[in-house]
Amino acid sequence: MYVLDTTNESEVQSFFEKLGSCDHLVISAAETSGGSFLQSETKQARALFENKFWGQYHASKYGAPALSPNGSITLFSGVVAYKPMVGSALLGAVNAAISNLGQTLALELAPLRVNVVSPGIIDTPARSKMAEAARKQFYETVGEKLPVKRVGFAEEVAQSVLYLIQNPFVTGTVLHVDGGHRLT
Known part of the structure; x- marks a missing residue:
């Protein structure tokens, strides 16, 4: 098991240099926050971007060269990128940025998925x-x-990650595991 701070770019770079090769990279670690847009401090927004967006960015940037050509990267966004909710402006913006990053990297890093x-x-x-x-x-x-008629469970999210890892014909996809939340 490895523990590292994904907001620390040099630590992430060093980690992947030591790791060697691997097949798949799943980046799910992130702290999230919410609150009123007008009452949230800018430093809170910066911290959220630093943690959730830049953490996944760093891991993708330094992890991609270590992946096999048939490998994949799986990033984590969230429903508020697609369903605006009061108190979620900051998180929605971060999640939307991650979704776009993932789809753009699917083109740029191909054939890596x-x-x-x-x-x-x-x-x-x-x-x-x-x-x-x-x-x-x-x-x-x-x-x-x-x-x-219920919220989801971690096992259901894990199943979606396994699907994305195992299906070699899926890339550039945003897989919504939200029980239809974005539709309501």
Whole structure:
């Protein structure tokens, strides 16, 4: 297991120089935040871009040369890139930038495949700071609005990543794993 700060470009570069070759790169680590656009400080927006966008950018840039020609990169965006929501202007902008980066890299790095997973609301430990009752209520409220009538699970997102890794004819795709959230 390797632990590194993807916002530190030289650390990411060094990591991939030591790693050697590999077949697939999945970059899912990111901290997210939200809040009112007018009340959010610019430093919060910069931190979000630094972590979620630039972290994936650095990993893609230095990881791509280590990948086999039949390999792939999978980035992570999110539903707010495609479904505007109050309090999500910053995260939506970052997610949209990641989605575009992935599709552009699919062209630029070909034949290496590059895809993007765009999850919706997923029941993960990311919301563990919420009180259990509030978290449960949040998931129920969101789930009732979705066509599938529930929020997603981490295993379902993992299945989408495996699909993108295993299918050699998929590149430049943004795979929405959101229970139809962007449609509502």
